[in-house]
Amino acid sequence: MILPVHDRVRTHLLQRLGELYSLTGADAPSLVLEYPPNRDLGDLGTPVAFDLARRLRKAPKVIAQEIAAAFGTLDGITRVVAAPNGYLNVFLERPGFLLDRLNAEKPAPRQAAKAIVEHTAINPNKAAHIGHLRNSALGDTLVRVLRFRGVPVEVQNYIDDTGVQVADVIVGFRVLEGKSLAEIRAIADSTRFDYFCWDLYARVTEWYDGDKERLKHRADTLHAIESGGTDVAEIGAFIADRIVRCHLKTMARLNVDYELLTWEGDILRLKFWAQAFEVMKASGAVYLQTEGRLAGCWVMPIQEDPEAPAANPESRTPTAEGDTEDPEAREKVIVRSNGVVTYVGKDIAYQFWKLGLLGKDFQYRVFENRTSGPLWATCSTGGEHNHPPFGGASYVYNVIDVRQSYLQKLLKQALVAAGHPEGAERSHHFSYETVALSHATARELGYVLDPNSEEAKRPFVEVSGRKGLGVKADDLLDTLTRNAGREVAGRNPELSEAERDRTARMIGIAAVRYFLMKYSRGKMIVFDLEEALSFEGESGPYVQYAVVRANRIFRKIQERDHLDEQALVSSLKDVPAGELTGDNGSHELWALVLEAARLDEVVEHVIRSLEFSVLAKYAFSLAQAFNAFYHRAQILKEERDDVRRWRAAGVIYVRDQLTRTLDLMGIEVPSMM
Numbered sequence: 287m288i289l290p291v292h293d294r295v296r297t298h299l300l301q302r303l304g305e306l307y308s309l310t311g312a313d314a315p316s317l318v319l320e321y322p323p324n325r326d327l328g329d330l331g332t333p334v335a336f337d338l339a340r341r342l343r344k345a346p347k348v349i350a351q352e353i354a355a356a357f358g359t360l361d362g363i364t365r366v367v368a369a370p371n372g373y374l375n376v377f378l379e380r381p382g383f384l385l386d387r388l389n390a391e392k393p394a395p396r397q398a399a400k401a402i403v404e405h406t407a408i409n410p411n412k413a414a415h416i417g418h419l420r421n422s423a424l425g426d427t428l429v430r431v432l433r434f435r436g437v438p439v440e441v442q443n444y445i446d447d448t449g450v451q452v453a454d455v456i457v458g459f460r461v462l463e464g465k466s467l468a469e470i471r472a473i474a475d476s477t478r479f480d481y482f483c484w485d486l487y488a489r490v491t492e493w494y495d496g497d498k499e500r501l502k503h504r505a506d507t508l509h510a511i512e513s514g515g516t517d518v519a520e521i522g523a524f525i526a527d528r529i530v531r532c533h534l535k536t537m538a539r540l541n542v543d544y545e546l547l548t549w550e551g552d553i554l555r556l557k558f559w560a561q562a563f564e565v566m567k568a569s570g571a572v573y574l575q576t577e578g579r580l581a582g583c584w585v586m587p588i589q590e591d592p593e594a595p596a597a598n599p600e601s602r603t604p605t606a607e608g609d610t611e612d613p614e615a616r617e618k619v620i621v622r623s624n625g626v627v628t629y630v631g632k633d634i635a636y637q638f639w640k641l642g643l644l645g646k647d648f649q650y651r652v653f654e655n656r657t658s659g660p661l662w663a664t665c666s667t668g669g670e671h672n673h674p675p676f677g678g679a680s681y682v683y684n685v686i687d688v689r690q691s692y693l694q695k696l697l698k699q700a701l702v703a704a705g706h707p708e709g710a711e712r713s714h715h716f717s718y719e720t721v722a723l724s725h726a727t728a729r730e731l732g733y734v735l736d737p738n739s740e741e742a743k744r745p746f747v748e749v750s751g752r753k754g755l756g757v758k759a760d761d762l763l764d765t766l767t768r769n770a771g772r773e774v775a776g777r778n779p780e781l782s783e784a785e786r787d788r789t790a791r792m793i794g795i796a797a798v799r800y801f802l803m804k805y806s807r808g809k810m811i812v813f814d815l816e817e818a819l820s821f822e823g824e825s826g827p828y829v830q831y832a833v834v835r836a837n838r839i840f841r842k843i844q845e846r847d848h849l850d851e852q853a854l855v856s857s858l859k860d861v862p863a864g865e866l867t868g869d870n871g872s873h874e875l876w877a878l879v880l881e882a883a884r885l886d887e888v889v890e891h892v893i894r895s896l897e898f899s900v901l902a903k904y905a906f907s908l909a910q911a912f913n914a915f916y917h918r919a920q921i922l923k924e925e926r927d928d929v930r931r932w933r934a935a936g937v938i939y940v941r942d943q944l945t946r947t948l949d950l951m952g953i954e955v956p957s958m959m
Contacts, residue, residue, distance in 0.1 A: 287387070287886035291362065292319050295330060295376055298360045299353070303334075306356055307342060321880075325873035328367060328375030329880060335372045346372025381863040384879050388855045388939055399680035400438045402640050403429050405716075406537065406544070407444040407686065410526040411451040412487045413480035414536050414759040416813060417687075417721045417749050423802040423952065424718055425685035426542045427898055430950045431889050440676060443544045444636070447526035447551045449629070451487070453507040454494075456522050458486040461503055462493060467521050474524075480532035483525070484758065512554060512626070523551075534654070534661075536759050540795055541952040546676055547663040550632060552648055555666040558635040559627045561646050562704075563620075566634070571703030572620050582623030586630075587616060588699065618696060630693060634700045641701075641709045642678030650676065681712050688717040688808070716896050718807035722746040723757060724814040731757045731765060731815075746812040762813075766794035769819055770827075778958055789956040793819070793827050796953040800826030803951055804902040824906045826953055829944065832909035833955045835916065836941035842922055843934060851938055858935055865932040875936045878915050881908055882943040889950070898951075905947045912940050 296317045304310040315337045322331045335349035342349060350368035357366040364377045405425020408418050425441075432439045446452070459465045463486070465473070473482060494500050510518035530547065537543075553559065563584075566572045572586045620631045638644040649669025654661040662673055684694060694715035701710040723733070728747040735742040749757070771790035774781065781789070801818040805811050821827045844850055849857075864870040866879070888904045891897075921937065924930040945955055 288883040329378045330376040401681040402679040403683045404442040405685035409451040410529040411455045412484040457503045458490040552664040562635040584621035585617040685716045719810040721811045727815045792956045796826030829909040865929045882940045
């Protein structure tokens with residue numbers, strides 16, 4: 287990794303600047319380290335001389351020469367040169383740099399400050415669709431990069447088991463289907479339950495559209511769920527539990543995991559909102575409106591951009607009958623006049639708990655035992671005592687699509703109004719745009735549009751779970767796996783069926799996760815099966831194939847020379863390193879190694895910007911550079927032993943870094959492709 291080298295060079299230079307020019311403390315310049323355009327000029331460079339020129343009243347070239355002359359020695363640095371243009375360039379000790387990284391690198395130091403990442407949060411009323419996959423892929427990658435940098439992370443999945451979507455499925459079963467709990471249980475045991483509910487939810491939506499008076503069933507059902515202790519509430523709890531288990535299986539296919547399922551019903555039953563409500567009333571963050579259409583409601587005055595995106599009707603925000611709140615209003619209803627807490631109120635209480643500001647806690651139960659350890663869930667009674675500590679994080683990341691920006695800003699405003707501005711600073715909305723389908727992909731997945739419809743005339747196909755339109759996540763993953771399997775079988779006919787299927791699954795997951803990552807999160811994605819699964823171009827399978835190719839090289843080296851990787855690396859300390867240092871006439875191998883070492887720097891940028899397309903593009907560019915090197919530089923057929931060994935060592939490191947990069951994106955590497 288490169289950042290430890292940056293830190294040592296920066297520290298050493300600051301010491302020299304203090305000695306040369308008495309620039310210490312607040313007077314010291316910020317030292318920016320860059321990469322010269324080619325390795326002949328150096329491995330690291332800094333424009334510090336330009337920053338100091340005005341203060342020191344000297345030409346940058348002169349300052350750079352003075353710093354270079356005074357630099358002295360530093361472990362891992364061979365020389366420091368003042369460039370004619372005033373840059374200060376640093377040359378690394380290349381063989382030692384590579385050998386240090388080929389040996390086991392120390393893990394990043396753990397930081398004391400815990401972060402909570404909440405992602406997925408699919409309403410537990412139907413099967414997950416492709417749009418949900420972007421949330422989970424981004425959220426899971428955020429977890430992985432934070433842990434890579436040593437941050438302790440708690441992964442949560444919020445389950446809205448008391449919301450409108452669950453209520454609508456209950457209405458479908460009870461009113462449209464006339465089913466009892468026993469009959470619903472029988473359906474769940476004998477069908478793909480999340481698929482069944484997908485169709486039922488769409489039917490209920492259409493049924494409501496036929497007569498708005500029918501929405502009274504929704505309102506009555508919501509009231510019964512929140513009151514608890516009724517047959518309706520029991521049905522709702524069963525539906526939510528079964529659908530969540532379906533969602534967990536879907537997400538496990540994507541290598542997505544969680545530590546805690548937070549159930550909205552427990553927030554209500556444990557009166558989290560009551561606690562947060564008292565804090566907000568005492569601080570004046572909310573007040574009782576006594577006149578107008580909001581008379582009797584507790585409201586929060588808001589300052590909001592009227593052009594903020596509208597709330598997403600698919601995710602944690604739908605309103606019940608009679609809720610006509612205007613997103614552009616100057617007062618946001620937190621508690622309705624009938625005493626019902628809005629979704630905003632529940633989210634405020636949840637955010638307070640995440641940050642350790644509520645003064646109350648859930649009880650906890652084991653939801654599911656796994657080989658990696660128990661998956662915990664919140665509960666209201668009968669909890670276990672041996673649970674890990676949950677909540678109370680220093681930083682919170684809420685991974686929710688861009689249509690939730692308005693609501694996430696309300697959460698931060700509530701924290702500020704309640705006297706916790708630092709909590710607002712520590713709350714991050716990791717937003718992203720939605721996912722649509724290309725017409726070719728929609729057709730392949732069986733989603734056929736009326737050719738005369740307005741939807742068919744658009745350049746892409748939009749997804750609507752409420753209308754039952756779109757592609758279920760598992761159907762997409764099945765199709766990707768099936769198509770990948772045909773490609774693998776064509777390339778490797780000798781593979782067993784089990785190995786082919788295992789490889790196809792890995793490639794399919796790489797295809798979808800990389801595709802969902804490679805675009806800026808602020809850009810809507812039009813998912814295309816053929817593009818995602820391509821073995822050429824910017825795709826997950828392309829990066830996987832680079833690693834598979836590197837592994838194949840070493841299998842052949844081991845078979846031919848009876849030399850494993852550890853023995854190869856151990857032998858290098860006595861082998862001339864001209865191929866790496868450039869003495870053989872090329873810096874190409876070193877440039878590849880240096881680029882591979884930048885993974886920690888890229889991750890640092892990703893965490894600061896929350897822009898994961900940077901990570902995907904880094905993986906692709908490194909894979910491209912490796913493939914170009916592979917085609918230009920012989921390894922197996924290279925006759926010079928020292929050249930062959932250093933090239934092989936460089937490729938080992940690049941392969942390891944590519945594997946780490948893919949792992950950060952939740953992508954595994956098959957043994958062959």
